[in-house]
Amino acid sequence: MTARKLLIGVTALALIALPFVYKQPYHLHVLVLILIWSFAYTSWSVMGRFGLVSLGHGGFMGVGAYVTALLWNHLGVSPWIGIPLALLAAGLLAIVVGYPCFRFRIIGHYFALVTLALSGIVLQVITATRDFTGGSLGYTPERTKGSVLAAVQFVDKETWYLIALLVWALGLLIWYLVDGSMLRHAMEAISEDEDAAAAAGINVTAEKLKITVLSAVMTAFAGALYCQYQMFISPDTVSGISVSLQMVFAAVVGGIYVALGPTVGAVITILLAEALRIGFGTAAVGWDNLIYGVLLVCFIVLLPQGILGSLLVRRAAAK
Amino acid sequence: MNFAFFEVFDVYLLEAIVNGILLGGVLALMALGLNLIFGVIDVVWICYAELIMIGMYGLYYTYAVYGLPMWIASPMCIALVAVLGLLLHYIVIRPLLDAAPINQLLATGGVLFFLQSFATVAFGIDFRNLGIRLPVLAIGDMHFSYARLLAFLAALAGMVTIYLFMTRTYIGTAIRAIAQDRQIMVLMGVDSRRLYLVTSALGGALAGLAACLLVLQYDVHPFVGLSFGPITFMIVVLGGLGNFIGGFVASFVFAEIISLGGLYSDLEWGYVLAFAFFILMMFARPQGLLTRRS
Numbered sequence: 333m334t335a336r337k338l339l340i341g342v343t344a345l346a347l348i349a350l351p352f353v354y355k356q357p358y359h360l361h362v363l364v365l366i367l368i369w370s371f372a373y374t375s376w377s378v379m380g381r382f383g384l385v386s387l388g389h390g391g392f393m394g395v396g397a398y399v400t401a402l403l404w405n406h407l408g409v410s411p412w413i414g415i416p417l418a419l420l421a422a423g424l425l426a427i428v429v430g431y432p433c434f435r436f437r438i439i440g441h442y443f444a445l446v447t448l449a450l451s452g453i454v455l456q457v458i459t460a461t462r463d464f465t466g467g468s469l470g471y472t473p474e475r476t477k478g479s480v481l482a483a484v485q486f487v488d489k490e491t492w493y494l495i496a497l498l499v500w501a502l503g504l505l506i507w508y509l510v511d512g513s514m515l516r517h518a519m520e521a522i523s524e525d526e527d528a529a530a531a532a533g534i535n536v537t538a539e540k541l542k543i544t545v546l547s548a549v550m551t552a553f554a555g556a557l558y559c560q561y562q563m564f565i566s567p568d569t570v571s572g573i574s575v576s577l578q579m580v581f582a583a584v585v586g587g588i589y590v591a592l593g594p595t596v597g598a599v600i601t602i603l604l605a606e607a608l609r610i611g612f613g614t615a616a617v618g619w620d621n622l623i624y625g626v627l628l629v630c631f632i633v634l635l636p637q638g639i640l641g642s643l644l645v646r647r648a649a650a651k
Numbered sequence: 652m653n654f655a656f657f658e659v660f661d662v663y664l665l666e667a668i669v670n671g672i673l674l675g676g677v678l679a680l681m682a683l684g685l686n687l688i689f690g691v692i693d694v695v696w697i698c699y700a701e702l703i704m705i706g707m708y709g710l711y712y713t714y715a716v717y718g719l720p721m722w723i724a725s726p727m728c729i730a731l732v733a734v735l736g737l738l739l740h741y742i743v744i745r746p747l748l749d750a751a752p753i754n755q756l757l758a759t760g761g762v763l764f765f766l767q768s769f770a771t772v773a774f775g776i777d778f779r780n781l782g783i784r785l786p787v788l789a790i791g792d793m794h795f796s797y798a799r800l801l802a803f804l805a806a807l808a809g810m811v812t813i814y815l816f817m818t819r820t821y822i823g824t825a826i827r828a829i830a831q832d833r834q835i836m837v838l839m840g841v842d843s844r845r846l847y848l849v850t851s852a853l854g855g856a857l858a859g860l861a862a863c864l865l866v867l868q869y870d871v872h873p874f875v876g877l878s879f880g881p882i883t884f885m886i887v888v889l890g891g892l893g894n895f896i897g898g899f900v901a902s903f904v905f906a907e908i909i910s911l912g913g914l915y916s917d918l919e920w921g922y923v924l925a926f927a928f929f930i931l932m933m934f935a936r937p938q939g940l941l942t943r944r945s
Binding site (some may be wrong): 338385393401422429432436440444448449450452453456457459460487556573574577580581582584597617618619621622624625626627628629632633636 | 693743746747750751752753754756757758760761763764765766767768769770771772775812853873879883884885888892917920922923926927929930934
């Protein structure tokens with residue numbers, strides 16, 4: 333175990349030290365994207381690993397991004413207050429949809445499709461209120477001059493890298509905290525058999541709601557962060573059904589039962605997209621998703637544990 | 652992506668109601684295909700709308716580009732999507748028949764990505780249409796497009812055909828039987844693999860028919876599936892997964908909500924209303940509008 337702790341420490345130091353020695357902006361930009369999306373995918377798998385397959389996380393991400401940006405532009409509310417409000421909004425949304433779902437035992441396919449409707453609603457509301465949100469053309473938070481801490485706007489990539497790294501680490505920490513908590517045992521029991529879990533004294537509705545709200549709030553935070561970093565959001569990039577599917581896909585490819593699985597998924601999908609974009613330019617439009625699609629089918633048919641998950645299982649079996 | 656599926660509705664209430672009914676016909680056709688697959692094979696094809704999208708391209712190419720007459724082009728298009736349905740079952744679903752339902756859902760989600768980007772790569776992201784404008788039928792102050800009327804009638808005919816097939820033929824009866832009890836029918840000597848293939852082809856053919864009808868009214872582009880895919884799922888779930896009659900009723904309820912919602916304010920609000928109605932109904936009647944007949 334000490335060797336493992338040493339490894340984690342060295343990796344953490346190397347990751348923190350990276351922007352001080354290496355400043356190539358494009359590479360840092362890709363790393364920031366990977367970290368933010370890794371955090372989003374980790375947020376999804378916090379609940380996805382217990383069989384609660386949500387196709388509505390695009391909706392939560394959209395709420396996180398749009399509430400933050402709208403408060404800033406229309407009311408001049410600093411993201412320091414706007415982001416917590418956005419997280420609150422996402423949490424409330426999760427309760428409004430989650431509570432009846434769990435209360436009335438909507439599970440499996442039905443849960444996936446109800447949450448799919450949720451991301452549809454968020455997408456349509458953003459599009460319909462185009463006078464405020466810019467509709468499908470997208471939306472830009474008003475820029476400040478230079479880096480302003482109060483507005484959470486920074487021009488240099490190094491700062492963003494460190495912020496994203498911190499948030500990503502926070503995501504992993506939450507994953508581990510859940511992993512070691514009673515909540516995890518309760519959720520595992522629920523995912524095996526809801527009736528048996530209820531008979532054993534687990535409050536099924538409350539436990540499911542806890543994990544869903546946690547996951548939704550984390551996802552909204554990823555959305556807010558993405559908005560502050562990219563300074564441009566559109567329903568296609570932070571909300572809606574395709575974003576929801578993209579989250580599920582990346583998490584499944586990496587492996588949803590291990591902490592770093594979603595991160596591996598983000599690394600693979602983003603590097604693939606960027607490599608194809610650089611290698612083939614506009615001729616590559618569509619090719620990345622074409623490859624994703626084939627990979628996703630192959631993974632589910634051949635490697636249901638995901639890449640990292642399968643590797644770990646194999647290593648454990650070899651021991 | 653803009654949900655440009657239902658274009659602009661005219662101002663009159665009655666017209667909106669009738670248009671809602673006409674729209675409901677096509678939705679019911681799509682819901683029937685999806686229900687058939689679910690009821691028999693117990694799998695949800697998330698990529699169903701993308702099969703329709705490929706079918707729309709199929710008709711566009713055979714009719715508008717290669718200039719085949721419609722009576723050859725449309726059966727070809729239906730056959731094409733039927734074959735796609737077969738392949739989908741054979742390659743993706745069959746290895747996953749015993750896997751967790753959610754894995755099947757995700758695998759067809761992968762096919763969704765694949766088909767969308769295949770269309771982007773192969774056909775580009777331009778909006779295309781057949782370039783035929785069917786005349787508009789005017790009754791008093793109301794206007795109905797022939798394309799919609801035709802789509803409604805063809806959808807009805809398609810549904811009646813399926814009904815006859817399911818009740819009057821041997822294989823149709825076998826399909827209905829296996830939908831009722833998966834284990835017993837295999838013991839009775841029914842070849843479930845063959846029935847699943849027939850069902851998949853049938854589901855595909857219905858998607859193909861829907862494609863032929865939709866391409867008469869709407870432009871085709873690689874992401875067109877996203878404009879009616881989610882709504883089809885909600886209809887099927889609202890009607891009770893696998894419940895044909897429930898799906899039929901839910902199609903018209905949904906079409907009216909969208910049509911009337913769009914009449915009183917923006918089109919998107921019609922959708923928001925329909926989606927919200929769906930979520931509310933899930934809480935009120937989780938098993939669907941009509942409970943499944945046993």
